[in-house]
Amino acid sequence: MQEIMQYIPGDGIFHRIHPLTKLVFTVILVGLAVLTGDLLILSGLLIAVYLAALVGGLSRGLTEQIPLLVILGGMLVLFTVLTMQGGEVILTLIPAAVPLIGGALPVTSGALLFGTILALRFSVMLFAFQLLVISTRPGELVMTLRQLRMPIDYTLMFLIALRFIPTLQREGIRISEAQLARGYSPGDGFIGKVRGLRPVILPLIFNSLGKADTLGMTIDMRGYRRGKAEPDPISFGRLDGIVITAVSLLAIMVVAVPLM
């Protein structure tokens, strides 16, 4: 089964650099993706993240997310086209020949461009974050967040969210097997599928809520919020310098190119 957002053991460049370096890399890329609205620059950023993953031996971890990105990207474009208009009308979703409502729902060049920019922006963010998460042990990431003096409650929340993703995936499979054993077969078509989710989603929610009490007591009783553990001092290597320099150069280029 494919795990979402889970650490992949390895020995590539991304595994060897300090989690803080990776955090800086991710924050800069996400920042650039938000700041720029240029289609070419966004495409360049996406390629840059992919190349970085390729060098670090983690390209598969990103390509596995492409089907999800295509679906989400397609939906972003669709919603933008439906809710925004600008520039020239390229076509109408309801042909002009249809009586009464013909010519409704126009697709404009401005909306299409903006939707594509949103989808690309989202892809850069997801790729950058995925690269950080799959190359860093969650424990190290949490330690780094603590080195940055982030409050322990927030770091624990982040850790627990990552930790329980695969557990929920598996629990979902177990529940759907239990319902299959009761002769349940999900309905046909979109509506059927949505209605068919109920016997699986409801136990998943109830069981997760049931865990929250024990989880809270465990955190308190193990003293995680008041422990004596002091974070280790941050120590950077040569590789960290190279990655920080590369991503800084990328940032300068992104800022400078439109000015030229």
Added chain:
Amino acid sequence: MPIDIQNLSYTYLRGDRPVLNDISVSLPAGSMLVITGPSGSGKTTLCRAMAGILSHLYSGRLEGSISVKGKDIMAYDGVEELYYEVSMVFDDADAQLIFTTVGEEISTSLRNRGFSRSTTEEELVRILGLLEIEDLVDRPPYTLSGGQKQKAALAATLALGTDILILDEATSELDEAARGVVFSLLRQLADEGKTIILVEHMIDEAALYADACILLEDGRITASGSAEEVSRRIQESLHPVRRRTTTANGDRLIEMQDLVHCYGDLRAVDGVNLTLRRGEIIAIIGENGSGKTTLVKHMNGLLRPTEGSLLISGTRCHDQSVSLLSRHTGLVFQNPDTMLFEDTVRKEVAFGLKNIGRDTGCIEAVLAEVGLGGREEVNPRHLSRGERQRLALACVIAMGQDVFVLDEPTTGLDPVESLQIMEILMRLADEGHGIVMITHNPGLATTYADRVIRMNNGRIVSIEEA
């Protein structure tokens, strides 16, 4: 005295009657106490009282006194100060594994005690060794079996190094061998001067290691003494075992020949030959990870054999859908909460019947058969664990299949509830159904099954006829 409780009564917020009633217990250092009793008798509440959870995290009404190491429990600055003295392992192991590998889970407890990196490494190796889980150090929680999770949760709690350790049904998913490892480790810790409190349903095994035992019933201590004495008293109160009236006849309901199932390179089931006949009860026992669950998931088509042949009610099942095979075989999973989702007991049973197009007129009769008669309109989430387990069973038996497969049907149930489940299974076998149950309770297996099959590394290593 590490723990001293005098005249403790406790009522949960919005509770209408006390869950604990006038409890007094004193535990000297170096002692190991077993607490037992039926579901809902207040065992977990008593553990939570000793751990300071009731006093510091809950807002019910508490009367009487609790002192930990000679200091009143209210004088501690919350459970976060008590954690230097008392640690507790809860029954839901999964919710206690917060980190993404077993090693990190244990190391974090150690680092929190202020240990240096090198001491943490040494202690980590020692603790993994104590529970024989060295091979799990880099494994994420989601890849562990229930028993392995319980060991990991115990290891992370042991790493806190407190003088008082409470285990609330924290060994329920361990196999016999693993329980032996844990119990003897707890005895060793008690001999070193720690105070151990263990909540257990299967006290016969724990009796060999414990110093004392108390029986809780309806929030009161109704018996105390050595674990053997209390165990004898419980056995006396149980009804004698009913003998089966029929034995298996010739009809073959399930036939497996040289069945193999591979997960990647792992042969989880490795050449199993097994026949289940009408009217027969088969128990499957074996250590965690021996292939028991993988094997039974073939019986209703959730898994397909990698090699070998499988006939269900005489039909080759390779190309049949699960929904079709579920008309022949009903499967009840270990945790009833993986299937219950409706808001009344009646709707819950009706769900399966409607799925296979059957009449829902039998619901009352089936519920009466599992002892839930008259509870049709109750919300399943308001039932006790034992009742939910019987409801899950009712949901499946209502569908009237030939074969019923149960994965650990008595985990987390007290002896009376376990007996109720066994009574139902015997009745079904007498009616001509074939029953397969996985269990970690060898006593239950030899008492109620016609054949006891032991599995190891995906193979059947022994078959015992009753």
